[in-house]
Amino acid sequence: MNPLDLMIDGELHTRVSSHVTKNCGNLIDTGNPEESGLIRILKGPCGGTPRMPLECVSDGDAACIPPDYIEALTQWIADGAQE
Numbered sequence: 001m002n003p004l005d006l007m008i009d010g011e012l013h014t015r016v017s018s019h020v021t022k023n024c025g026n027l028i029d030t031g032n033p034e035e036s037g038l039i040r041i042l043k044g045p046c047g048g049t050p051r052m053p054l055e056c057v058s059d060g061d062a063a064c065i066p067p068d069y070i071e072a073l074t075q076w077i078a079d080g081a082q083e
């Protein structure tokens with residue numbers, strides 16, 4: 001179980017871990033959060049793709065994923081992005 005208590009297993013885990021984005025490389029680069037599209041796109045624009053979620057333009061906007069959530073996802077990837 002990861003720090004957010006998210007359930008990422010089975011087909012979802014397979015799809016998330018193998019997905020290659022159009023502009024932002026591998027969604028997950030296991031062990032390397034800074035190279036992972038998921039983390040990069042939650043922190044800022046990535047390749048030609050705007051920061052996500054789409055309504056999040058600057059830090060602190062209501063639409064942005066809170067920093068502690070991004071940190072938990074970062075840790076999960078650093079720890080091997082396990083099921």
Ligand code: HEM
Nearest residue numbers: 021022023024037038041047048049050052053054055065
């Ligand atoms: C945590 C939430 C979200 C995550 C992790 C996320 C992640 C992503 C990723 C990985 C891509 C593909 C990037 C690529 O192929 O280079 C993408 C594309 C896109 N997302 Fe999101 N997304 C989120 C929320 C949203 C929301 C809420 C919207 C709309 C209201 C949205 C609209 C789009 C659109 C329109 C694209 C295509 C952009 C383009 O190709 O220029 N996303 N998103």
